[in-house]
Amino acid sequence: MSKVFYSTTIPGNGHWSLELRRGTFMKITDIEGAANVGMLFYNPRNLFERYNAPDTLKCQHTFKLQRGNCLYSDMGRIFASIIEDYSANGEGNWHDTICGNSNAEQIEKNFGKRDYQTDRNQWFQNGTDAFLVELAKYGLGRADMASNINWFSKITAGNSGNIKLDTKNQVAGNSVTLRFEMDTLVVLHACPHPLTATEAYPFKPVKIELGEADVVGEDDFCKNFRPENQRGFQNNALYYLAAK
Numbered sequence: 001m002s003k004v005f006y007s008t009t010i011p012g013n014g015h016w017s018l019e020l021r022r023g024t025f026m027k028i029t030d031i032e033g034a035a036n037v038g039m040l041f042y043n044p045r046n047l048f049e050r051y052n053a054p055d056t057l058k059c060q061h062t063f064k065l066q067r068g069n070c071l072y073s074d075m076g077r078i079f080a081s082i083i084e085d086y087s088a089n090g091e092g093n094w095h096d097t098i099c100g101n102s103n104a105e106q107i108e109k110n111f112g113k114r115d116y117q118t119d120r121n122q123w124f125q126n127g128t129d130a131f132l133v134e135l136a137k138y139g140l141g142r143a144d145m146a147s148n149i150n151w152f153s154k155i156t157a158g159n160s161g162n163i164k165l166d167t168k169n170q171v172a173g174n175s176v177t178l179r180f181e182m183d184t185l186v187v188l189h190a191c192p193h194p195l196t197a198t199e200a201y202p203f204k205p206v207k208i209e210l211g212e213a214d215v216v217g218e219d220d221f222c223k224n225f226r227p228e229n230q231r232g233f234q235n236n237a238l239y240y241l242a243a244k
Helices: 053-058 104-111 116-122 127-136 227-243
Strands: 004-010 015-020 024-030 037-043 046-050 070-072 078-086 149-151 154-157 163-166 175-180 184-189 206-212
Touching: 004 015, 015 127, 024 078, 037 078, 037 127, 053 070, 070 227, 078 227, 127 184
Parallel strands: none
Antiparallel strands: 004 206, 015 184, 024 175, 024 206, 037 046, 037 149, 037 184, 070 078, 078 175, 154 163
16 A cells, blocks of 8 residues: 555544545554444445445355455446455454444434433444435435445354354454545444444444555456456446546
């Protein structure tokens, strides 16, 4: 990666959105451990094109996201590639893209009720409303929400098929870096994962760093991680060729 040109910290109940250009990167770091970062992608030139979790998983024959995986739109193009996936304890990261978001009812049931008017920055925001606040800035709403990514959240399934959040690897210093392969509207929040089982609301901040990514070569790890990814990169190339 090239030099970082911007950094910020998102508080543990915060949310944010921005448009990132093709060829830039975003590094996300779990500052204290046990953070969760919900994220969605949209094409800023055509907001009907958005992140597609089923296609991302099935075309790369995986249930989890890790280094090498590409993040696909519902039109077969690649929004971003996971170019780095650092595990601070050496156990390896695991990122969820099936469980969706927490909602207001769930947060109130688990942690009690707080609102911004009364509690200001210590209020209990939920992932669904956090996304809706950001989406409204672009004329989008509830019908435009897709199944989102949950960075730093590992999901396991038992013999009976029940799923749960495995927190053993959620340690301070974990990070993931995305390289954007097309212009992308990024919508994110740092609210709790829907399977979070802590007693207190987890105000877990994350650091965001932005910069220029290195040029993608023919030997690029993500491009060659799966044969399907090469087709995704070709779809991107065709898209930008037609746009010239």
